[in-house]
Amino acid sequence: MTDPAQDTVDVERVLAEWGAVTQDAVLSRIPDDRHSAFLYDVMRDYPSRPSKFLRPALCLAACECFGGQVAEALDAAVAIELMHNAFLIHDDIADGSVQRRGRPTLHEAHGIGTALNAGDGLAVLAQKTLRQAVRGLDVGLGARLLDEFDLMSARTIEGQAMELGWAANGLTDVRTEDYLDLVMHKSCWYTTIHPLRIGAIIGSRGAADVEPMIRFGFHLGAAFQIRDDVLNLVGDEGTYGKEIGGDLYEGKRTLMLIHLSEVATGSDRALLDDYLRADRSGRTDSLVAEVMAMMERHGSITFAQAYGDTIADEAHKAFEIAFASAPPSPARDFIEALIPYMLDRNR
Amino acid sequence: MTDPAQDTVDVERVLAEWGAVTQDAVLSRIPDDRHSAFLYDVMRDYPSRPSKFLRPALCLAACECFGGQVAEALDAAVAIELMHNAFLIHDDIADGSVQRRGRPTLHEAHGIGTALNAGDGLAVLAQKTLRQAVRGLDVGLGARLLDEFDLMSARTIEGQAMELGWAANGLTDVRTEDYLDLVMHKSCWYTTIHPLRIGAIIGSRGAADVEPMIRFGFHLGAAFQIRDDVLNLVGDEGTYGKEIGGDLYEGKRTLMLIHLSEVATGSDRALLDDYLRADRSGRTDSLVAEVMAMMERHGSITFAQAYGDTIADEAHKAFEIAFASAPPSPARDFIEALIPYMLDRNR
Structure with missing residues (x-):
């Protein structure tokens, strides 16, 4: 990290730097032996x-913000990234997704059984890595991290x-609160709240109050x-890495879909209900295209981006509280700069 | 446990007694809340x-054999049973199995996504339970159990x-050594070796030599x-709980299949190779019935049972070494009685 001023933080560059360190460590953790062809590879x-x-x-x-060194939190960061990849593999199977990070999903390439098992393998390795991460720590602190x-x-x-x-229920009346409840559970805990809390606990040797990280991590x-x-x-598609429109084929309840179901009337409403009640095979190319066209016509995408801006404002307020005790630092600037980055990013 | 003499141990009764205790504890560990319908149930x-x-x-x-009380090992036993159920769910998905314990498999009843996620949930709960199990123990002993x-x-x-x-490779030349190598990895570690070692470590407070449990657990x-x-x-089918012949439809490499591929010649051999190279859709009812008839004709099932008897003899020898330091007790008699039980059981 080289840029001290928050408004000049090159988020992509910092992500790339720390990403390279983490990726090397992740890959070095995965064995290479006679089980490689159908497991470790x-x-x-x-x-x-x-x-x-x-x-x-x-x-x-977060570890740096609260006084720690990057090296102290690296094993924990590796465990988080391993678990993330385990979730991705299993999610892709559940959703029947065909593309991930610009290439075929694991089950498309290797079949469901081998992909599922590789996901289990990554989850087991995440646990093992995390336990090695806490081995050098105070016993109580280690137990806290494992509980997290x-x-x-x-x-x-x-x-x-x-x-x-x-x-499964073909739910047609998902509300914004339900969506946020889902996002809190399915995405925020493992994407933001947990990494922030783990980093802050390690960096501060358990002294930091990580309760406000929940509110900040939720909005972020x-x-x-x-x-x-x-x-x-x-x-x-090339930058994003997943098939464009994949969520619509999966019937995923998104803010755009919720907005559309709140504003659509008449024939639009009837079409939308058909779509919401359909299973994957019923979500044909033409039905998906019609739903997409309705979203554009009713401004659902604009609505979602604007909603994101409101959430980002809340994230800024929550950040100030969660990081009140963290002195100015490049790491602190980086985390703050992630708030606008979240809504500007193209990948 | 009431029968002290090994030859009069009622294995089914002891299993039922300890099974009831474990089952209650397993079920009480699984939460019941608003996530029940698609997760905890x-x-x-x-x-x-x-x-x-x-x-x-x-x-x-094993815990009792080496001086411990049942209550000391109960959480560990619950963790093992939770992990076993997680493996079963994921295996059933991978194998496309339709029946488990006399009822439809979880993915047949709930779809692959929900079943897969429930398996993940049980694995996470197993880890959590195991960590609670080691919380009261000496730190070094706890770390040993987690490593196990x-x-x-x-x-x-x-x-x-x-x-x-x-x-995936449609392998036609699996040998008996390969089969035993597979069984060692896929079944023995989690079915016998690990439970025995964990129990012995807890019961002896880490003093027992659990290395010989590998050889005994492998044969058992x-x-x-x-x-x-x-x-x-x-x-x-009613007693066994899975669909009879399911392994043949899955193309599972078993001792019977290995025996058959060693003795089949001529048109039998050609038919067998077709079967071994087929994928699941190619393993038709008539092809499976022909392979089954060949196994009966060539004595493959008799061969497998006889091979099991040889393995049981080795298990007895390995038992004497692994439990040499364990004084006579009903628990010790029970474990020894499991050797013949393994090959006599109908469920």
């Missing part, structure tokens, strides 16, 4: 692809269940997720 | 079905990868797996 696939490394960067930056990891895993799995439940993570949902509709 | 499904509870019983018995859990998880996942690799677990493979062909 498969486990290495997603972590080898280009990605943002947002989660480890948040963990490492359990909590994060449980919230993420609950979020996944919420989303699967909505899809929600901004991230809203932009992710928007990019899924209007992004450039 | 789904996680409770397999653990609620009738099963043998072999793994927790081994753990509890990591090792068991890694071996099981490697075993799953081996089996998936064989199926191999006997278990060979009988499982045989029951899959000749068992009673």
Whole structure:
């Protein structure tokens, strides 16, 4: 990190720097032996692809903010990134996604059984890595970090269940509060809240109050997720890395879809209800195109971006509280600069 | 446990007693809240079905053998049983199995996404439970148990990868050594070796030499797996709980199949090679019936049972070494009585 002033932080560059460190460490953790062809090489696939490394960067930056060294939090950051990749693999299977980070999803390339097992392998390796991370720490502090990891895993799995439940029930009346509740569980805990808390706990040797990280991480993570949902509709496939419109084929409940279902009337409403009640095979190319056209006509995408801006304002306020005791530093500037970055990013 | 003499141990009764204790504890660990419908109720499904509870019983018995109380090892036994159910759910998805413990598999009942996520939920809960189990222990002893859990998880996942690799490659030349190598990884570590080692470590407060448990657990677990493979062909569906012949439809490499591929010649050999190279859709009812008829004609099932008897002899020898320092007790008699039980059982 070289830029001290927050408004000149090159977020992409800092992400790339810390990302490279984390990626090397992640890949070095995965064994290479006679089980490689159907396990360890498969486990290495997603972590080898280009990605943002947002989660480890948040963990490492939070550690620095509260007085720690990057090296102290690296194993924890690696564990977070391993778990992230495990979630991605299993999510892609559940959603029937075809593309991830610009290439075929793992189950498309290797079949469901091998992909599922590689995801399990990454989750096991994440636990092992985390336990090595806490081995040098005070016992009480180590137990706190492991509890944080359990909590994060449980919230993420609950979020996944919420989303699967909505899809299974063909739910047509998802409200904005429900969406935010989902995002809180499924995305924010593991993308922002957990990395921030873990980093702050390690950096401060347990002294930092990490309770306000929940509110900050929620708003930061929600901004991230809203932009992710928007990019899924209007992004450039090469930069974004997933199939554009994939969420619409999956029937994913997004802010755009919620907005549309609040404003659509008449034949638009009827068409939308058909779409919401359909299963994946019923969401044909033409039905998806019609829903997309309705979203544009009713300004649903503009609405979602504007909603994201409101969330970002809240994130700034929450940041000031969560990082009140952290002295000025490049790491602190970086975390603050992530707030606008979340809504501007194209990948 | 009431019968002191080994030859009069009622294995089924002891399993039922300790199984009831473990099952209650497992079910009480799974939350019940607004996430129940698509998560916690789904996680409770397999653990609620009738099963043998072999793994927790081994753990509890080994703990008693080496001087501990059942209560000291109960949380560890619960963690083992939770992880077992997580593996079952993911295996059933990978294998496309339709029945488990006498009812539809979880993905048949709830879809792949919800079943996969419930498996992840059970694995996370297993980790959490295990950590609670070690909280009251000496730090070094606790770390040893957690390392054992990591090792068991890694071996099981490697075993799953081996089996998936064989199926993906349409391997026609699997040898008995390969089969035993697979069984060691995929079944023995988590079914026998790990529960025995964990129980012995807890019961002896870390003093017992658990190295010989590997050899004993391997032979005990191999006997278990060979009988499982045989029951899959000749068992009673109601008692066994899985679809009879399911392994043949999955193309699972079993001792019977290896024996058959060693003795089949001419048109039998050609038919067998067609079967081995086919994918699941190519393994038609008539092809499966022909392979089954060949196994009966060539004595492959008799061969497998006889091989199991040889393995059981080795298990007895290994038992004497592994439990040399354990004084006579009902728990010790129970573990010894499990050796013949493994090959006689019908469920």
